[in-house]
Amino acid sequence: MNKQMLLEIVHKMKPVDLSLYYPKGDAAAFWKRALSSGVLQADISEIRAEAVRLDGQSIPELSYTLFSIYSRTGSRLEYERVYFERRRRLNTYVFLALLEPEHPEVLEKLEDILWAICDEYTWCLPAHLPADHNAADINRYIDLFSSETGFTLSEVLLLLGERLSQLLRSRIHHEVERRLFRPFLENGPYDWETARHNWAAVCAGSIGAAALLSVEDPAMLSDILLRTERAMLYYLEGFGEDGACLEGLGYWNYGFGYFTYYSDLLCSRSAGRLDWFNQEKVAQIARFQQKCFIDGSHVANFSDSVPQVLVHMGLSHYLAEVCTDVERPPSALRAPYTEDHCSRFAPAFRNLIWTTAGKEDEAWQAASYYLPDAAWLVSRYVSEAGSFGFAAKGGHNAEPHNHNDLGHFILSGRGEIYASDLGSGEYTADYFGAGRYQYDCNGSQGHSLPIIDGQYQLAGRAFSSTVLHASAEENDELTLDLTQAYQVTGLQSLIRSFVWHKEECPRLELTDTYRYAGIPASWTERFVTWREPKLLHPGTLLLPGTTARGVEVTYDSLKVELEITVHMYRDHFGMEKLWYSLDFHVLQLGAVGKLAFTFQFL
Structure with a gap:
């Protein structure tokens, strides 16, 4: 005009x-x-x-x-x-x-x-x-x-x-x-x-x-x-x-x-x-x-x-x-x-x-959404066992208020978060400055993502993901090519796939498949949680709930070794808050690999 x-x-x-x-x-x-x-x-x-x-x-x-x-x-x-x-x-x-x-x-x-x-x-x-x-x-x-x-x-x-x-x-x-x-x-x-x-x-x-x-x-x-x-x-x-x-x-x-x-x-x-x-x-x-x-x-x-x-x-x-x-x-x-x-x-x-009288439901209706421009998959699911949620994202690492978080996911159930996004930290000069990605809530070290040769994802538009498949239907599915999210010499391919099975007690299957020129020096699958984890036995980990049994994480203990570490960060309101990293270190490294994890609500 x-x-x-x-x-x-x-x-x-x-x-x-x-x-x-x-x-x-x-x-x-x-x-x-x-x-x-x-x-x-x-x-x-x-x-x-x-x-x-x-x-x-x-x-x-x-x-x-x-x-x-x-x-x-x-x-x-x-x-x-x-x-x-x-x-x-x-x-x-x-x-x-x-x-x-x-x-x-x-x-x-x-x-x-x-x-x-x-x-x-x-x-x-x-x-x-x-x-x-x-x-x-x-x-x-x-x-x-x-x-x-x-x-x-x-x-x-x-x-x-x-x-x-x-x-x-x-x-x-x-x-x-x-x-x-x-x-x-x-x-x-x-x-x-x-x-x-x-x-x-x-x-x-x-x-x-x-x-x-x-x-x-x-x-x-x-x-x-x-x-x-x-x-x-x-x-x-x-x-x-x-x-x-x-x-x-x-x-x-x-x-x-x-x-x-x-x-x-x-x-x-x-x-x-x-x-x-x-x-x-x-x-x-x-x-x-x-x-x-x-x-x-x-x-x-x-x-x-x-x-x-x-x-x-x-x-x-x-x-x-x-x-x-x-x-x-x-x-x-x-x-x-x-x-x-x-x-x-x-x-x-x-x-x-502007608030007016009208009919509101007691809760949002169950629904799944795939947002193609953002590359977000968001699911809100309800069964006789309770309400559950799952979300995962692609995108690129130059988004507004960017976090280096391509391939990251969130898992919730019955009002509690099991796979966490730390969210926004305390805003300081450094938070919006050169030290931004030193903060766990911003850098990929504080997200549920692979750590390759000890290296994290980097910030910038070039560090991006590609959506290979997305579906928000009977089962919700998202497959991402994360190869370009890392600047790791030798990384030829990294594909992460999610399948969210909407059963009475829902189940998330996560698979990372990689190809490498030579053999990587190290490969760690990291998951982030606020729940204090409990190792039940090799191959099975419990993320306990406060009012429910929680989530059981299963993995191949012959392929990976679990290390649990407690961390501290300051949230958006300046309060110190604990979080746990579940680091699954690959035991026998090769030029190709496939790592699978299941998150089962109990």
Whole structure:
């Protein structure tokens, strides 16, 4: 779309008012119904509980000491905990002010945290700023969280309106323009405008949404939307036609969530003339969430994703309304108000205004999916013995939030994970730097993959897999050529095949077949688990369950020797966590080999 066409649409846009959020724009009626409706009672109770926790606490300070920790040590958590606590405080008092307008003390606390956020040196996180930045041009930088903050404040201005003081309203307008709109128009283009991942959707989507709410000049709004629309095209290029988010479900929630929040406001203000959800590819992306869950709240958590995910019900219900074949999630998967450690306003608010009453199943229905562009096979299986899940992946080792994990797999049953993906580790400077693949959760050493001549898979687009066969039917099957995933002199062929037998107690058969020029110095089949393994006898290993017997792993003890090692890593929240490697060392090495393992649920 060119600027002139966009300008014509902008001139005819509907006015900015509360009908963007509430039926007929009647906020009082909406919140009155919310208080008496059962649909939002859990959310409202959690918001009130947060207010009780915050009562009597002062606004935490974002001190220079906290700000400088990242540049000195590479650690992000210290500053970010306080930053996100301030956002949690903001969200809580906004929602209480909407739910309980008769309490003036709530509005006073809200105005104080709004003023404090306007006072912040920068809305960016230290990890997203150049090491050599200076105070004179601090506002030229726009990251995920600065753009989110500007979007949040723009929504708060509209939602609270004249209940906020004139001085505070004018200051918020000034700060959003100073920190968001002017830099975006005068200092761009930014790298994230052409990113094919969540940064494009979150940054551009937040700026575009904020502009739709607060920019009155048609020319300026058109300039912002033109850039935002282009960024959204780049974001969508990051998806194949199968709709899979290679960054994982957590980043689907994040990036596609902000894409949706922006798209909804754009569609509403343009009276449907600009509607991203008319595209089948967008609808296919909307269906990704239901394809990720393998067992209860456990998901196929490839890439930087956590193993268990709870659902933003507002976003999910909205997508089910605007896209065909999007399933409403089981109510048990609802994310509590405090679940988002980043305390993002946009999804929390939409959990309140977009969640609707309706019929939800107690669990996702059994289903198997093969996603050809991502090269993921995902299976959710239910029998009289319980619910079970299996997922495996191909792809390449230059994916967004990449892990060197081609041929890796996950196995779950009855609510427990047996073959694990460690997921995302603690984000530090080194985590996104030269040391990324030293972290077990990122390097192939922390995945269920072969170790050849002591070497792991390498990062880069050249290190890739080829899908030789895939089937998601009576039995789920995936066969991958992993030869190009390694840079090992002498490796001529490595074929990994999975067969997932969906029986009452399901069974996974894994076979690795290799061909080598000469004889490899060593060959180890590694499997990763959080379960403390027990060797029953040579050839049989038990991965015990907490509430069930678990999984029995069988192998040829004449071909391989088992070594069990315990490891430690720091998860995404900075907590130390144990994992076990099951290393099966090949005893008699040859130019060709075939290694078979069976994982049998008991």
